[in-house]
Amino acid sequence: MxxxxxxxxxxxxxxxxxxxxxxxxxxxxxxxxxxxxxxxxxxxxxxxxxxxxxxxxxxxxxxxxxxxxxxxxxxxxxxxxxxxxxxxxxxxxxxxxxxxxxxxxxxxxxxxxxxxxxxxxxxxxxxxxxxxxxxxxxxxxxxxxxxxxxxxxxxxxxxxxxxxxxxxxxxxxVSSLPEPVRKSTAVDALAHAIEARSSTWKNSYSDIFSDKAVELISGNLFDAISHPENMEAVSNVHMGASMAGLAFSNSQITLAHSLGHSLGAHFKIPHGISVGIFLPHVIRFNYAESKGEYVALNKKFPPNLRKRYLYLTVENFLKVLSMPVKISDLNIKKDEYEKKMDSMVSVALESTGTVLNPRDAGRAELEMFLREIE
Ligand SMILES: [Fe+2]
Structure with missing residues (x-):
């Protein structure tokens, strides 16, 4: 039940x-x-x-x-x-x-x-x-x-x-949100929708909200940023974020949130940025397990942003938004990052998102993700 x-x-x-x-x-x-x-x-x-x-x-x-x-x-x-x-x-x-x-x-x-x-x-x-x-x-x-x-x-x-x-x-x-907050919070919402679609607790109800959330956010975010007076675009992103909330609270999030929580806690990085930086890597890692879900989600992006695979589309989306992709973009020094590597892996390992990820990930895989953004 x-x-x-x-x-x-x-x-x-x-x-x-x-x-x-x-x-x-x-x-x-x-x-x-x-x-x-x-x-x-x-x-x-x-x-x-x-x-x-x-x-x-x-x-x-x-x-x-x-x-x-x-x-x-x-x-x-x-x-x-x-x-x-x-x-x-x-x-x-x-x-x-x-x-x-x-x-x-x-x-x-x-x-x-x-x-x-x-x-x-x-x-x-x-x-x-x-x-x-x-x-x-x-x-x-x-x-x-x-x-x-x-x-x-x-x-x-x-x-x-x-x-x-x-x-x-x-x-x-949300009509007067500062642009960096509008971007990072929307990326968080996009991650909620995508991760809810591939969590092992995904279900037919959460899938529907994931799909519509991705469509509304990816199709309206750039208009909402460049024309915040466009209330239709702002409203569509706002509704998309709440739908993504419904999706993940009735399914769950996966590894991008596990890793993002850990990175964010160790280096005080805004949640949407720390989750978004891992999102394309996690989608690529999960691709075989969640291929059907990812193909469906990829079709929800507007054609001008869409690439052949969902991880490439998300990578492109983050690039167009000028979101950070490496720790150097976050002003994290390599030696500090190295010192905290074990602790970051341990925190990510304990997260619910790791347990519910469609593909098993242990210490080695979590460290691999943390090195991919190094
Ligand atoms: Fe989140």
């Missing part, structure tokens, strides 16, 4: 006006300073009924920790909201998911947020997630990454009950 899990999705221009239709009036908005300075919180406030009471959590860090999340608990319980909103990138949305649990169930340990525990949420509030990048897919997923306080280890809390009630995919939330 399998499930396809998804929030209700509100999408397209003006979808944030959906707030007018909601009965809730006591809102907690979980966000950060950059979102507020970009004017995105104000856009949400403009849509709220005038009798709304709002508590704004405005300081979510890039990597929220367990102690940070717990530090919010008392304020939120005192405020007694009927709606919790995560507004931002993956960190803000993941933080909102866990804040929602601590409010609904102040008695439970965060490590009990697993698919095996019945959390019995939604006795007090509902959860809405609004992404402000077109990339992480967190608005569609049942996972939340929260770091340990001591060692920076990342916990992936997961439960079907922390899937948002509504995900709002409004292009106005």
């Amino acid at each position: 399998w499930f396809f899990r998804s929030p209700s999705i509100v999408y397209g221009e003006d979808s944030i006006s959906f707030f007018n239709e909601l009965p809730q009036r006591r809102l907690v908005i979980v966000t950060d300073g950059n979102i507020i300075r970009a004017g995105l919180l104000q856009k949400i406030k403009n849509e709220l009924p005038s009798d709304s009471e709002i508590l704004i959590i405005d300081d979510v860090p890039i990597e929220p920790t367990i102690s940070y999340v717990l530090s919010l608990k008392g304020r939120i319980i005192d405020f007694n909201p009927d709606l919790i909103i995560g507004l931002g990138g993956g960190s803000c949305m993941d933080c909102a998911k866990v804040v929602f649990v601590t409010y609904e169930r102040p008695d439970i340990d965060l490590h009990d947020i697993t698919p095996l525990v019945n959390l019995d949420l939604r006795k007090k509030a509902r959860l809405i997630l609004i992404p402000t990048t077109s990339g992480t897919g967190s608005e569609c997923s049942w996972a939340a990454v929260i770091s340990d306080d001591d060692h920076g280890r990342k916990n992936e809390f997961a439960s079907p009950e922390i899937i948002a009630d509504f995900a709002i995919i409004d292009p106005a939330m």
Whole structure:
């Protein structure tokens, strides 16, 4: 028995006006300073009924920790909201998911947020997630990454009950993204779609979202970058990223994410860049196992970008975007890279994406990938 899990999705221009239709009036908005300075919180406030009471959590860090999340608990319980909103990138949305649990169930340990525990949420509030990048897919997923306080280890809390009630995919939330962020987050989303299509947990439902996500992202990203006022192109990339989120949260990611997480953690590189650098190499490695899937995905790229094989198409796509392809493009020194090689291999080996890759990969293969970008 399998499930396809998804929030209700509100999408397209003006979808944030959906707030007018909601009965809730006591809102907690979980966000950060950059979102507020970009004017995105104000856009949400403009849509709220005038009798709304709002508590704004405005300081979510890039990597929220367990102690940070717990530090919010008392304020939120005192405020007694009927709606919790995560507004931002993956960190803000993941933080909102866990804040929602601590409010609904102040008695439970965060490590009990697993698919095996019945959390019995939604006795007090509902959860809405609004992404402000077109990339992480967190608005569609049942996972939340929260770091340990001591060692920076990342916990992936997961439960079907922390899937948002509504995900709002409004292009106005991403219309003024800086170009480097638009590129790196879109590459992350593209990797979600491609890896979900070849994971050993792939399925007919996730396949459909992978295919459409690749079509929307590859067919609209360049217009969205060169003409950010083209709301149709921006909206198509934004929807594509959420579809890629649905695909991988109902399938899984594979080796490009295992390696990307490890490289990113060791050298503090943005997620989309560190995943994208491995993506063509991983597709080539998996080609025999996932040939049918890759041929189908390759056809979703526009003809002017498409090459004979998917790995060549993705390589070309990254080149046209001027994305880094070697560690020298990331200003990583070879001796530093060498020193961390064993540790990078070990971290990648432990990742779920390595276990679910369609072709087995051990230490030797993971090191091979890390050397291919040297
Ligand atoms: Fe990712």
